[in-house]
Amino acid sequence: MRAGGEDLEFEPADLVRAYVITKGRELPDEQQLSLITLVTAAPQDGRRPARLTPEEQRLLDICSAGYLSVAEVAGHTRLPLGVVRIVLAALTEGGHLMTRPPVPRARNADKDLLEEVLNGLHRKFG
Amino acid sequence: MGFTASSDDRLTTDDYVSGGAAQTAVKILVVGHFAVGKTTFIGSISEIEPLSTEETMTQAAEAVDDLKGVRGKTTTTVALDFGRLTLSERVVLYLFGTPGQTRFVQMWEDMARGALGALILVDPERLADSFPVIDLIEQYGLDYAIAVNHFDGNPERAERALREALDLLDETPVVTCDARNEKSSAAALTTLVRYLLDRAS
Ligand SMILES: Nc1nc2c(ncn2[C@@H]2O[C@H](COP(=O)(O)OP(=O)(O)O)[C@@H](O)[C@H]2O)c(=O)[nH]1
Ligand SMILES: [Mg+2]
Numbered sequence: 281m282r283a284g285g286e287d288l289e290f291e292p293a294d295l296v297r298a299y300v301i302t303k304g305r306e307l308p309d310e311q312q313l314s315l316i317t318l319v320t321a322a323p324q325d326g327r328r329p330a331r332l333t334p335e336e337q338r339l340l341d342i343c344s345a346g347y348l349s350v351a352e353v354a355g356h357t358r359l360p361l362g363v364v365r366i367v368l369a370a371l372t373e374g375g376h377l378m379t380r381p382p383v384p385r386a387r388n389a390d391k392d393l394l395e396e397v398l399n400g401l402h403r404k405f406g
Numbered sequence: 407m408g409f410t411a412s413s414d415d416r417l418t419t420d421d422y423v424s425g426g427a428a429q430t431a432v433k434i435l436v437v438g439h440f441a442v443g444k445t446t447f448i449g450s451i452s453e454i455e456p457l458s459t460e461e462t463m464t465q466a467a468e469a470v471d472d473l474k475g476v477r478g479k480t481t482t483t484v485a486l487d488f489g490r491l492t493l494s495e496r497v498v499l500y501l502f503g504t505p506g507q508t509r510f511v512q513m514w515e516d517m518a519r520g521a522l523g524a525l526i527l528v529d530p531e532r533l534a535d536s537f538p539v540i541d542l543i544e545q546y547g548l549d550y551a552i553a554v555n556h557f558d559g560n561p562e563r564a565e566r567a568l569r570e571a572l573d574l575l576d577e578t579p580v581v582t583c584d585a586r587n588e589k590s591s592a593a594a595l596t597t598l599v600r601y602l603l604d605r606a607s
Contacts, residue, residue, distance in 0.1 A: 314516070314519065314520065315433065315488075315500070315502065315516060315517070316431035316432070316433050316500050316520075317431070318423060318426055318429060318431055318498075320426060320427075342417065345417065345419070345422060346419070346421075346422025346423065346424075346426055347422055347423040347426025347427065347429065348421070348422060348423065349423070349431060349490075349500060351457070351459055351486070351488055351500065351502075352421075352454075352457060352488075352490070354459035354460075355457025355458060355459045355488070356417060356421070356457065358459075360459070360460050360461070361459050361460065361461045361486075361516075362461070364459075380426075380427075380429070380430075380431070382430065382431050382432065382433075382520055383430055384520075390522070390602075390606045391603065391606040391607060393430065393432055393497060393522070394522065394599060394602050394603040394606055395603060396493065396494055396496055396497045397432065397493055397497055397499055397522070397599050398596065398599045398600060398603060399493075399494070400491070400492075400493020400494045400497060400499070401491075401493065401592060401595060401596045401599060402596070403493075403494075404491065404493065404592070405451075405588070405589060405592035405593075405596070406589075
């Protein structure tokens with residue numbers, strides 16, 4: 281793992297590659313694929329395996345054994361977040377990926393969630 | 407970077423969110439200036455090996471347009487550390503750590519959107535370095551608590567002086583914390599969540 285927090289230089293070649301990988305697609309809706317949106321591969325339903333680009337296949341493979349947040353997919357693959365978002369959006373559009381966006385913030389929902397978080401912290405750490 | 411499968415791709419069961427289909431993901435930010443202990447804090451309580459991801463400051467497509475005009479131009483990226491805590495069958499908490507540089511607006515918006523709140527790590531010997539971070543958190547309207555990271559060999563400081571120096575509201579929780587210690591970090595996080603709950607009630 282790279283020590284976080286510092287500025288990093290990102291080489292132009294990497295950016296070009298990132299662009300090619302994502303085929304210049306628009307960035308997906310921020311809410312739909314937020315940092316903490318949970319994603320997993322959709323059931324195959326005996327469909328014929330679709331034609332995916334190698335990068336789509338790689339990300340789908342990572343998502344095939346359970347749920348991960350968008351941030352975790354980026355962390356595990358070491359791909360820039362923007363690129364991961366675009367590829368995941370394409371997979372979602374193609375029906376290969378299921379997403380669970382976080383609940384929109386509302387005061388009541390927040391309160392229930394916060395209580396659950398607090399209880400969870402107590403259970404875990406005493 | 408690259409798309410050849412790497413050892414990073416071989417995930418184990420523990421890497422995945424347990425009970426994923428029923429989980430609601432929430433996040434709390436762990437912020438503070440450089441070397442204040444953010445990565446240490448996240449590492450000490452995360453159930454997964456903390457991960458890091460880069461957010462480019464220019465969107466990929468725009469960056470390529472830029473490159474046409476400016477050969478050799480580099481785009482700054484910033485690393486985002488994060489960890490995970492599965493707290494129940496319903497809630498999984500992500501902790502995101504990042505330095506408080508105002509110029510990373512895009513990343514701050516991403517991080518702040520939908521966050522429950524923020525824990526601001528503060529080194530009492532470098533209080534002035536914390537001003538920009540506190541400003542940013544306030545600007546994004548996030549509720550926060552202060553965790554004073556007490557580094558070895560430094561004198562204890564009175565909480566009142568620290569509150570004054572940081573211009574904190576009376577209600578803002580201030581807690582001392584050793585980011586290297588799981589229990590101490592968990593206690594700081596608990597203080598924040600209890601405060602957030604008070605505010606939501
Ligand atoms: N004494 C002491 N040292 C700490 C504490 N937290 C972090 N450190 C040390 O401070 C240094 C910087 O911490 P790091 O987590 O990398 O800071 P970051 O830049 O905010 O992510 C590391 O060498 C840590 O071991 C703490 O609570 N007490
Ligand atoms: Mg760090």
